[in-house]
Amino acid sequence: MTPILSARAIVKTFAGRNWFGSDDKRAVDNVDLDVNEGETLAIVGESGSGKSTLARILLGLVKPTSGSVTYQGQPLEDFATSDWATFRKAIQPVFQDPASSLNPRMRVDTTLSHVLRRHKLATRQTLDAEIATLLASVGLDAAQFRDRYPHQLSGGQQQRIAIARAMAVRPRLIVA
Template sequence: MSDTILKADGLKKHFHLGGGFMAETKVVRAVDGVSIEVRRGETFAIVGESGCGKSTLARLLMRLLEPTDGAIEFEERDIAGIRGRDLRELRRDMQFVFQDPFSSLNPRMSVGKLVGEPIETHRPELSRAQRRQEVARLLNIVGLRPEHADRYPHEFSGGQRQRIGIARALASNPRLVIGDEPVSALDVSVQAQVVNLLHDLKSKLDMTLVIIAHDLAVIRHMSDRVAVMYLGQVVESGPTDEIFANPRHPYTMALLSAIPEAAHGRARTRLALSGETPSPAAPPSGCRFHTRCPFAREDCATRIPELGPATTESRVACHYWQDIAADRPAAGLTPAAGRSEGAQRRFALYEAATQATTPNPKTAANAEA
């Protein structure tokens, strides 16, 4: 069995806007030639600014959107063009956790029905009594009580609703779970609990996670590998520790530089970007980042960089990353000891995710009530 569970090769998604009377049709290149590989059992993160295409990419991988071009393989099977029963069977093995835990849950359905619906769909061999037992078990493992099955989504806090969404995603016993910013709508303390829950369930249930996020603290302490997206393309990818300690692409450097840090007696050089993010309907020629890159050279406007190897595990799409790295040897994050007390407390919340402790249902429920 291959170590790769999910693979995208040259994936594209173009949207056509306009085209009405006296209007010009515009092509928005939301995802434009993305190639990634997700290994079995890992947590793979996709990070970037709002509008970079990461949520569109997640929906393409899940087949919630039809790709314009490119290939998607799940467990060495091409899934880019499957339909009907094959697509329903795919839903059993690949599940999605949405960003907003309230709008993703039907307010007219009780929690028991919400969690029980995918069990009935994908596991028809279970009797009604067995389905009720399975609903209770799923609620328990995400830190809720079995009696919560009789309540409705509006009766829960944001963190509890996200736990319901996770329980619903786990109902079909999936091998891969994709989370589209699953903690961004939650308070920081609740974020830590949900991050810890996802990390624990990944190990306990032998799952693979793909996490979409813009909070780099979540990414740093939750993922094994990371892909950085800019304007529909992956500009850098590799092991999380390596990317955060030694970023090579100027855009990755700018993202890490934007993380608030304070260290007494020592100034920190920040990499500020100029201008606005270009429209995906009219991306710049050559390197798409050259209009904002402080290291751009004349030929960056005409030459398209390929996502090539930087080390055995890392890849970067930049013509001059080696020259940039030579001039900026300390572009990564400050070591933990150099952070301010407030920053250390924030990072410590996510550090708990690496300990993979089993959540206590009563404690979790009381903490979020």
Template sequence: MNAIAPKPILAVEGLTRHFDTAHNLWGRSTHTVKAVDGISFTVAPGETLGLVGESGSGKSTTGRLVLRLEKPTAGRIVFEGEDITGLKTHQLIKVRKKLQVVFQDPYSSLNPRMRVGESVGEPLRVHGVVRGGAEQRDRVAELFRRVGLDPRFMDRFPHQFSGGQRQRIGIARAIALGPKLIVADEPITALDVSIQAQIINLFLDLQEEMGMAYLFIAHDLGMVRYLCHRVAVMLRGRIVEMGPTAEVFANPTHPYTRALISAAPIPDPDREAARRRLPYEPSPPPPEAELREVSAGHFALV
């Protein structure tokens, strides 16, 4: 008997976000940027879905829409079976406990005037998870240990930490409430290469320990290949290919996916020297194109 597939923790249906960038004298829009243009995908419990594409493809906007930091122009966002698309700010408070974010720049995401222990403990206090200062410090100390930081550093300020340590602090804050899904918006881009692997392994360890799902937004295809169960490739606001990571990397179907993979550096001097980069002239996918299954679970825009 076939196992029943788990119900998605996140389902995005026809998600759209358009920005009016120019107006005439009467205030009517004369130019619209289709940052996200009718995309659909799901994330299963405990799964990592990688979202890749060039700058301006709509990856980060998609993440902000899922988090409801941006209001969609159209479409639906269903989280844990609840449509959160039209929820008001006060209605989103209970959703925030289960839906968290790790930002790209760990320094700008921390209040420079607040001690890091206070920053990590703030979600616990705001959501009423702890009863007093002593309990909060105990919980924060445990969170610090969980992400590989010494609890003695809790009373320091963000500028006293390295970039990798600051990102660990951001991760500690994100997991403080035991979320079900974390949107990681290029969380390793601002870090040294030597630190990136440590942070990726921390994500993996926390996922195994806590069972969280990730929407992992990134440029680094090597990290996506290592971390993600499935990958979705975005171009000009649309998903042009999506499927199991190993299948997409082994058999890329859309020309943009093939060009993107061919441009990824290979950590082997001989193979890198022989690598052939495929040219691709980015152009908006035709409006009538749609994702079709090319193999089991593997979809491409045709």
């Protein structure tokens, strides 16, 4: 079986300088991984150990210095525009800082409805029910939270909204 997402020999180095010249920092050092259907994979490490950088590489947001990432066996570097659209729907991010990933001028229901309508996953008739289902799936009551803005939510509630937004498109994989 072909993994949903694979990474081979991933290295990411950031250029730096000090008084003595070059001072490159290796954030990710030779990582290999496979994520198969139905699996949960946790990447753990100390602060500054490269977890977020690796996540950005897996999402195709940052190019590795060397190595390759494949989605269903196809290297990301070979993707056409249409491949990226499919990938973005199948692999959803949940970013570390939910406050910066939520539009402060959009209520919770607007945030979720944009995703549902953009991907044609709800009609006008089913939109309210879909939003309620998404909120319930992350432990939030729609009647209490749908009309709130991000600044009216705790950090944990903001993170749940970000997770609900990622789940709205029914992805194959969530990278958090």
